[in-house]
Amino acid sequence: MTTTALRDGLVPGRGRIVVAMHITDVPATSPTLIAPETFLIPNLVPAGDGMYLHVNSMVIRGAEPVIVDTGAPVHRDLWLEKVFSVVEPDDVRWIFLSHDDPDHTGGLLDALEMCPNATLVTNWFSVERLGLEMPPLPLERMRWIEPGGSFDAGDRTLHLFRPPVFDGPTTRGLYDPTTAAMWIVDTFACLTPGAIFDACDLPRELIDEMIPAMNSAVSPWHQWLDPAAYRRHVDDVEAMGVLVAASAHGPVVSGPDVHHAFDLTREAAGRPNIPTPGQELLDQLLATVG
Numbered sequence: 322m323t324t325t326a327l328r329d330g331l332v333p334g335r336g337r338i339v340v341a342m343h344i345t346d347v348p349a350t351s352p353t354l355i356a357p358e359t360f361l362i363p364n365l366v367p368a369g370d371g372m373y374l375h376v377n378s379m380v381i382r383g384a385e386p387v388i389v390d391t392g393a394p395v396h397r398d399l400w401l402e403k404v405f406s407v408v409e410p411d412d413v414r415w416i417f418l419s420h421d422d423p424d425h426t427g428g429l430l431d432a433l434e435m436c437p438n439a440t441l442v443t444n445w446f447s448v449e450r451l452g453l454e455m456p457p458l459p460l461e462r463m464r465w466i467e468p469g470g471s472f473d474a475g476d477r478t479l480h481l482f483r484p485p486v487f488d489g490p491t492t493r494g495l496y497d498p499t500t501a502a503m504w505i506v507d508t509f510a511c512l513t514p515g516a517i518f519d520a521c522d523l524p525r526e527l528i529d530e531m532i533p534a535m536n537s538a539v540s541p542w543h544q545w546l547d548p549a550a551y552r553r554h555v556d557d558v559e560a561m562g563v564l565v566a567a568s569a570h571g572p573v574v575s576g577p578d579v580h581h582a583f584d585l586t587r588e589a590a591g592r593p594n595i596p597t598p599g600q601e602l603l604d605q606l607l608a609t610v611g
């Protein structure tokens with residue numbers, strides 16, 4: 322799989338796939354332990370050419386369990402089944418919403434209804450934007466926290482930050498210093514040839530092609546970035562001490578791969594965009610169905 326193949330195949334924008342989705346035609350996935358009491362909740366959609374896009378979320382099952390993002394509408398039933406196989410709804414104390422994009426809010430209303438003891442961690446702008454998409458959210462059950470802020474989840478303090486790559490202005494990542502696990506949201510997206518949850522199980526060449534291409538698709542503004550200024554921001558995120566980075570749209574990056582993935586991200590500053598599919602792909606797709 323190369324950048325050319327990515328161009329030919331599909332591309333994610335706000336979690337929306339250009340190629341038609343058949344979510345029943347994907348490998349089965351189940352919650353995966355990625356750090357102590359920290360579970361990736363995976364889901365896949367076909368991305369063409371035998372590749373799949375992850376649409377993940379996460380659960381931190383500490384003293385005060387936290388649901389981290391709520392999946393995509395197409396996975397709603399699967400998402401509910403997987404999340405509540407690792408935590409009881411009544412035990413959930415926090416629902417952390419990284420941002421208001423639909424591929425992160427698919428189960429939000431269900432989670433709020435099913436988890437009466439949960440407080441929603443979000444921000445003003447997300448609530449404003451979601452007001453255009455769904456019924457009013459319960460203000461009395463929220464806490465609005467900005468990047469640099471944190472909240473106490475009983476046995477850990479979880480820190481919010483602005484991820485290096487994002488496709489929505491409301492985006493906040495989440496870092497858990499007790500496990501060094503990080504929810505890096507739309508950063509480090511990477512298509513995979515199957516149900517592969519750890520970047521170490523992918524060829525390095527695939528990661529080196531895919532992460533820059535997907536980062537570029539998600540955050541095309543990288544072309545206008547001053548490399549020194551951007552480096553300082555990415556350095557600050559990496560310096561939090563992350564050992565395991567979970568992406569909503571790719572396999573988990575851990576160990577030495579973490580620094581490499583941050584490097585691939587830093588290098589995009591000031592570089593031209595990597596193009597996403599255009600009319601040529603649409604023509605090809607129409608030809609195959611016609």
Ligand SMILES: [Fe+2]
Nearest residue numbers: 336424507569
């Ligand atoms: Fe996303």
Ligand SMILES: [Fe+2]
Nearest residue numbers: 335422488507
């Ligand atoms: Fe997004």
